[in-house]
Amino acid sequence: MSTDTDIAESKGLAKQLGFWHLWAIGVGSVVGDGIFLLLGDGIATAGPAAILAYVLAGLFMLFIALAVSDLAVGLPSAGAMWIWGREILGDYAGFISGLSYAVGWIIAGGSVGLAMGRITQFFVPDLGVPAAVWGILFVTIFALIQLGGVFLSSRLQLGTVLLLVGIVLIFGISTILSGNYSGTRFTPFFPNGYGSVWAAMAFGMYAYMGPLTLTTGGDEAKNVEDIPRALVVACVTFLFIYTLAMIGMIGIMGYEQFTSLESPFTTTAQMVWGSNAALIINFAAWIAAFTSLFMGTMYSAPRMLYKMGEMKVLPDIFGQVYEGTRVPLFSTVFVWACSVVLLLVAQYELLDYGQLSLLLVFAWLVTWGVAIVAAVKYRREHPGHVAKQNWKQPLFPLFPVLGMLGVAFILYGTFSGAAASFGLGIVFLIAISAIYYFYGRHRMDNAEIPTVLDTDRQPSTDD
Secondary structure (H helix, E strand, O other): OOOHHHHHOOOOOOOOEOHHHHHHHHHHHHOOOOHHHHHHHHHHHHHHHHHHHHHHHHHHHHHHHHHOHHHHHHOOOOOHHHHHHHHHHOHHHHHHHHHHHHHHHHHHHHHHHHHHHHHHHHHOHHHOOOHHHHHHHHHHHHHHHHHOOHHHHHHHHHHHHHHHHHHHHHHHHHHHHOOOOOHHHHOOOOOOOOHHHHHHHHHHHHHOOOHHHHHHHOOOEOOOOHHHHHHHHHHHHHHHHHHHHHHHHHHHHOOHHHHOOOOHHHHHHHHHHOOOHHHHHHHHHHHHHHHHHHHHHHHHHHHHHHHHHHOOOOOHHHHOEEOOOOEEOHHHHHHHHHHHHHHHHHHOOOOOHHHHHHHHHHHHHHHHHHHHHHHHHHHHHOHHHHHOOOOOOOOOOHHHHHHHHHHHHHHHHHHOOOHHHHHHHHHHHHHHHHHHHHHHHHHHHHHOOOOHHHHOOOOOOOO
16 A cells, blocks of 8 residues: 555655755746846836736736645655646646646756856857857756755755845845936836736746746655745745836836837946946846756756656656765756757757747646646545645635636737747647657556555545
8 A cells, every 4th residue: 555655755865955945946946037138028018017017927926836835745746746637637637747847947948058158158258159058068067966966956056046136136225225216217107008017917927937846846855844835935035026126127217218128137237336237237147047947947857757757657767866866867867968959959040949938838837727726626635635734725715716817817928929839839738648648658557656645535524
């Protein structure tokens, strides 16, 4: 007979993640290099009302996090969304949820790695090294650090996230305290109409994607109840610093200039900090890209693939653990290789990376949708298992409803004018479904791996 720890807790990974390490994974996965571009896009779209749009977008992301928080505690795992879907909705739902999540982070690895390379070129322009080469160097170093163990990688992530949050906080506070700041620049608040808020929310939701990354630390968390707490605090953290930065930028420059600015952060910082601003902001952007790539692509995606390999739905080799440091071995190398290929694809424009980025959004919407449905069914059909957990989602089922509204909004806002991109997402779903039905399902049937909840079912009080 299976027990909770047989399935939900991998014996192959080391429990080295405390609350702040989980928090740093969540914050770093959101506050990537996009903060230095996407805030400007939102302000250009909605003017000062972009502040409202991004607050609403951040709240929706918080709702999604709260919606799945019961699962994060009740079924903690490196496989997170794969395990949740499999346990509650069946193997197929878990497979498409888990693999969609991993593919999303692998796609992000190419674009974020290239961004790191281009930022590096700013610091050493005379070397003439292509951005993709810098990116390949960095993802190689990051993969090696990951193989050095989660103790090392999580502490490095925490330090860089604290530095990044500190820089953005100083930026926001210094702009507001600057003599150039004026509250009159927030009038009119809706210069492009009320409808522009919804358009800007699409940028906000895209900017805030990523906090659920920390749930793949389920096997390595010292205390699984830290996972939902870290989710909430991470969401509040990035919501606060994004809002502060937007208030500072608009108050310094007004909203009219954002339509023509390539780097609004740098322009605003130069008005406050002077000639060294570009150096500081590019350094912050490099750190932001690092935190996203390091613990998003190079940590979280390998954990998901590792757990799927361990449970036989992917080839056994994905379930290999490097015994010296107890981290996924082949899965880390596989994600590194995929990132190298995608860096070259992005550098030489072999594929439309804009379409791949939209595929990332589609893949994660699939993951979130499956996870929210699983969370609702978990609460309704497994009250005994839920009752044993000290953390319980408040106000159920409010947050699953609001979270699903957020998923629907992102889906509409992203693909309403992009039918081809939506079609690519459908093709992706068909492809991974074929992998499951022609390969993964048969492997799992032969392995006969039980689920936690089937062996731990307790009758409802309504029975």
